[in-house]
Amino acid sequence: MSSAGRRARRAALVVLAGAALTGLLAVTAATAAPVGAPERAAAAARTDVYIKDVPTDVGLEPHTLEPLWASPDIKVCPTAIECATSQNPIVGVTNYVFVKLRNPGPYGSGTSSGVLRVYRTTPGGGATWPTHWTQIGAVNVIAAAGVTTVTVPWTGVPGPGHFCLTARWESSTDPMTFEGPDIHTNTRYNNNIAWRNVDSVRLTPSAPPVVRPFAIGNTLTVPSRNDLVFTAAESLRNVGGRVVVDLGPELFERWRAGGAVGTNVRAVGRTQVEIVEPAKASLGNxxxxxxxxxxxxxxxxxxxxxxxxxxxxxxxxxxxxxxxKRADLGGVQYLISAGRQ
Known part of the structure; x- marks a missing residue:
């Protein structure tokens, strides 16, 4: 072979070797991370834990079930052992909030890990999220298939001991679909948010009235006009019960300035309005x-x-x-009874 031929053959081998090395480097770069760089984790599968808003809730969002504020999956008990029915918290001592997490809901599957947070506010409606809510506690949870009951200690309950509660399941694989200042809208659109406003009222006949706090609010950036609505399957008057609303001087004057609008109510004092028919009544405007x-x-x-x-x-x-124009902005269910003296 001539010297010219040998030079041509060596040049061809160099080209082929270079191409093979380039291909090897390309494959290696595609399958191995650089030294010292973290490996990229595979995307986590979508999970779906839900908390019931009403007994018939199956986790669909949004839904039209009512009332949103009486979740059966939130319960307050005086001890770390779950009680049969939710009770009013005892002021000044440690109480316990039990929340049931249900897995899976309709939008995911598999074990889910996250944080359950429980918050409180004054009973009533119109509580702006998160401005009017105070965290009670938070617990890290791994929610397997089925129902996981989480216990959240509630230390040093402040007086008077009557609150609205909301529970929130926060997980990176089960994100909130919508959040805004209206807690009722957030609850309706997120099956991992639930709300409970239930208060037991035990009366003693002919004794002084039992007083409960209530609040109404406006989450809008403009003034709003609101109604306070009373409903019951049975009238308290049939069993000798009575309900009076003490609006206080300012709110009472606003009610009068708005035309003293109401159904089955009557003014009985400088700041008070009696609910004449507690089964169906309202204060408006x-x-x-x-x-x-x-x-x-x-x-x-x-x-x-x-x-x-x-x-x-x-x-x-x-x-x-x-x-x-007219949404349920929140409320309280009062379970009223009167024992003998």
Whole structure:
């Protein structure tokens, strides 16, 4: 072979070797991370843990079930052993909030890890999220298939011991679908948020009234007009019960300035309005300023004993941030009974 031929052959081998090395480097770069660089984790599968808003809730979001604020999956007990029915917290000592996490819901599968947080606020409606809510506690949880009951200690419960509670399941694989200032909208659109406002009222016949705090609020950036609505399956008057709303001087004057609008109510004092028919009554046209939340009192009394519980729902209705003109902005279910002296 001539010297020219040998040079051509060596050049061809160099080209082939270079091409092979380039291909090897390309394959290696595609299958191995650089030294010292973290490996990219595979995307986690979507999980879906839900907390029931009402007994028939199966985790669909949004839904039209009512009331949103009486979740059966949130319970308050005086000890670390779960009680049969939720109780009012005892002021000044450690109580326990039990929350049931249900897995899976309709939008995911598999074991889910996250944090369960529980918050409190004054009973009533119109509580702006997160401004009006105070965290009670948080627990890290791994939620396997089925129902996981989580216990959240509630230390040093402040007086008067009557609160609305909300539970939130926060997980990177089970994100919130929507969040805004309206807690009722957040609850309706997220199956990992639940809300419980249930208060037991035990009366003594002919004794002074039992007082409960209640608040109504406006989450909008403009003034709004709101209604306070009372509903019950059975009238308290049939068993000698009585309900009086003490609006306080300012809110009472706003009610009068708005035309003293109401159904089955009557003014009985300088700041008080009696609910004449507690099974179905309302106070209307209550004006609230932007971002305002006003607290007042409900006074319950009984003339005679009645052992069976009567459930009275008191709710605020008004405009919300979704554009609805009349939405349920929250309320409280009062379980009322009167024992013998």
């Amino acid at each position: 209550l004006q609230l300023n932007p971002g305002e939340r006003v607290e007042f009192s409900l006074l319950f009394s009984a003339e005679a004993p009645f052992e069976r519980e009567i459930a009275l729902n008191v709710a605020q209705f008004g405009p919300d941030n979704s554009g609805a």
